[in-house]
Amino acid sequence: MRRIDGPKLADRLQAIPPFHVMEIVRIAEALEASGVDVIHLEVGEPDFPTSPSVIERACAALHAGKTRYTDARGIQPLRDALSRWYQGQGLNVPASRIQITVGASGGLLLSAAATTNPGDAVLMADPAYPCNPRFVEAVGGVVHWIPTNASTQFQPRAAQLEDMATERDRSLMLAHPANPTGQAVPAIELERMIQWCRNTRRHLIVDEIYQNLAFTQDLQSSLAFSDEHFVIGSFSKYFNMTGWRLGWMVIPDYALEATQRLAQHLFICAPSFAQEAALACFEPDAMRAAEAHRIELQARRDLLIPRLEAMGFQIAADPDGAFYVFVDASNVTQNSQQFCTDLIRQTGVAITPGVDFSGTLPPTWIRIAYTQPIARLEEAMQRMADFIGG
Ligand SMILES: Cc1ncc(COP(=O)(O)O)c(C=O)c1O
Structure with missing residues (x-):
């Protein structure tokens, strides 16, 4: 492609780091296009519909x-x-x-x-x-x-x-x-x-x-x-x-x-x-639905944490809210980005390397967004356990 030399852009643009999770998203999209069943736990967005x-x-x-x-x-x-x-x-x-x-x-x-x-x-x-x-x-x-x-x-x-x-x-x-x-x-x-x-x-x-x-x-x-x-x-x-x-x-x-x-x-x-x-x-119906979703998220958190700990991931304290769990994967990998890339390629489970959130933490952290129904989370945990175990 021909290079277009425009006027110099603001310096702040040079400093914007890429989202490393986009690499995972790209792989996930390619896999999905070829018919693979991808379980999305990478994007910080609830899976529930608008009321x-x-x-x-x-x-x-x-x-x-x-x-x-x-x-x-x-x-x-x-x-x-x-x-x-x-x-x-x-x-x-x-x-x-x-x-x-x-x-x-x-x-x-x-x-x-x-x-x-x-x-x-x-x-x-x-x-x-x-x-x-x-x-x-x-x-x-x-x-x-x-x-x-x-x-x-x-x-x-x-x-x-x-x-x-x-x-x-x-x-x-x-x-x-x-x-x-x-x-x-x-x-x-x-x-x-x-x-x-x-x-x-x-x-x-x-x-x-x-x-x-x-x-x-x-x-x-x-x-x-x-x-x-x-x-x-x-x-x-x-x-x-x-x-x-x-x-x-x-x-x-x-x-x-x-x-x-x-x-x-x-x-x-x-x-x-x-x-x-x-x-x-x-209004009452939408408030009731929002509250039910919050309770569902808590149930997902409670399902996920023991399963992740059993695989060797370390969780400092149970999350107080939202739909994320941030885990130290150092018992499992020394390079969480590579781990996330291998995981998506081999199992179709998409999760986010911690490097997107910190420039100083060791590269062993991972964020998992529990933005899937319980049955899909169970499936994701099984695929991850099989990947780590074997
Ligand atoms: C901590 C935090 N603040 C702000 C936002 C942006 O939210 P909004 O969609 O309301 O712009 C996000 C989105 O993920 C977030 O996690």
């Missing part, structure tokens, strides 16, 4: 001409519905502080843009959701990685922040629970980190996209402890609406007006028919 009532509401909205821009903050009924939903969880979040966003991704970009000057650093746990550094870099910031390990469930500790933070660090970004681990920040640490940010006048951004997919009763939103930080939410995971590109952000009063102004300039609004459709999420 039929949400789909009906979207169709009605489209027919009713809800295809134009909305208020940049989001439609008022949806902001009210989210406020009532928080109220039902014992949290007082006025609709005025809720900004509807283009997925959690839109909220993460917006919060990074609202809090980061060029050259500022953002404290973030390693391992992390791989897109998070990109939001920071896109607005000229840099990531100051917080090393973590299995003994702290791969979440930072407040004492660490005190030891390692520099003048340059303007904010702290947490995920609660996190991707790739499904681990939450323990309540006591969350309170301490909130306090530390307040005392040191740093911004705090908490990604709570998986907070409603929690398996323990006592996993509280960070909003239970403070209303002075940014909280990111999404319809993608709990409401199975990944493709609808709809999320929200709770904005602290001190940043409210300026952040809403920026949202208007960056996005104009989130998809209008998706906002209308999402109103149906809060």
Whole structure:
């Protein structure tokens, strides 16, 4: 192919690492095209469908001409519905502080843009959701990685922040629970980190996209402890609406007006028919389905963990929520990327090498997304056990 020499692209593009899982996805696609039965445990997306009532509401909205821009903050009924939903969880979040966003991704970009000057650093746990550094870099910031390990469930500790933070660090970004681990920040640490940010006048951004997919009763939103930080939410995971590109952000009063102004300039609004459709999420049938899915995910986690441990994978602590388990495969392989490639080729089971989530962990970690029904997970575990055993 002829090389096209265009003008020089921004330096930040050179630094974007590839998603190693895409190699697995490519192999999976080729195998599927040749008729192989592939079990997909690699992509961070629920396998449940969007609720039929949400789909009906979207169709009605489209027919009713809800295809134009909305208020940049989001439609008022949806902001009210989210406020009532928080109220039902014992949290007082006025609709005025809720900004509807283009997925959690839109909220993460917006919060990074609202809090980061060029050259500022953002404290973030390693391992992390791989897109998070990109939001920071896109607005000229840099990531100051917080090393973590299995003994702290791969979440930072407040004492660490005190030891390692520099003048340059303007904010702290947490995920609660996190991707790739499904681990939450323990309540006591969350309170301490909130306090530390307040005392040191740093911004705090908490990604709570998986907070409603929690398996323990006592996993509280960070909003239970403070209303002075940014909280990111999404319809993608709990409401199975990944493709609808709809999320929200709770904005602290001190940043409210300026952040809403920026949202208007960056996005104009989130998809209008998706906002209308999402109103149906809060009706009893859709809420019942979402809750049933959460319980199903917990059952999948409980099936998977002993099976993985029996194969030699090490799991530091049971995931608190989401649909991931992050395992140390060092008893099985010293090269998880090679292991994942061989596994997909020989068994049709697709899982994600941990290298996508961390530049510093040894190359023995793997993320498994339990986004398949129980019977398929059992089949996947059997294929993996046969592969390792033989
Ligand atoms: C921790 C975390 N934050 C944000 C996102 C992006 O979600 P959305 O689809 O709402 O943009 C993901 C998606 O996997 C995620 O795992």
